[in-house]
Amino acid sequence: MNRLFARLRRRASNESGSAGVEFVLALPIIFSIFMASAESGLLMMRLIMLQRATDMTMRDLRLGNFSDPNAQILKKEICDKGVILGDCESRIMVELQPVSSDSWAMPATATQCSDRDESLDPPPFVLGSDKEIMLVRVCLIMDPIFPTTGIGLSLQRDKGGYALIAASAFVNEPQQNTPGT
Template identity: 35%
Template sequence: MFKFLNKIRGFREDERGSSTAEFVIVATTFLTGFFWVFETGLIMTKQMMLERALDITVRELRLYASPLYTHDYIKEEICDKALVFNDCSDMLFLEMDEFDPSVGYAKNYKCYDKENEIAPVTTWSPGSRNEIVYIRACIIIDPLMPNGIALFPGTSETGVPLVADTAFVNEPD
């Protein structure tokens, strides 16, 4: 019994390795915070690039109204301008609908469901002349840190949804 107590006492008095334990606690906390900040910046960059690509594409659509602007063409243009997405053409969903200012636009966004591999049914109505048109793009991205998605509202186990939307008026003839 005394041998055991002497070993415990010796272990308690030995200070070798104490700085290693402190380093592990501090470094883990610091690196976790660093990666959360890095991932947040990356997600914000992707959100900004999606909004920018949608705005540039809609500007071209407004200025050069043409029957060539189909759903697939606009999707391709957005994916070409937003350079930061993997598999953009398969994961990006567009929705276009007429907009009534007196009613507003409160529809929920729809994104690709990766877990069940379900593609949502979206409306695509380019509207007529002098009509306000609302367009929304949605894509789900994979986070770097799976536990970090709890910081973002509206996230699911399958990823972080990024939604960009804008409205424009179809110019008169």
């Protein structure tokens, strides 16, 4: 019996393999941090590109670069200008509506995002008149890279994706009636 206890004591005092245990314990934490960093970095890049594409498209709209603007044209332009947004035309909603300059009341409803399973009523799309303040809200549903870990779990999701929202406001310029036109 003493020989058995002596052998067990020798094995317990042996430190070979202790680095392997530390590695196995630390690896999931390090991978979780890596995946959360990658997810949040891509989320921020997509949001910045959506905001940039929305601003550039609204600038083109203000300058009159679209002959007959509608929601589909604006969706296509935003998706074309948003370099890393991928195939976004089926997952994007564009809402354009005037803001009253008397009450300055913003829309009471939340920005409408697309639902992947149901067809929703399209959001308001009103081009407005001269000197009218216009509010545009764009919502895009994107899929997380790592949906079951880190930041992917904590994102508010709509049918598996998270919503990126960009908003902009501008004033419709008065139409110029130039001689000869």
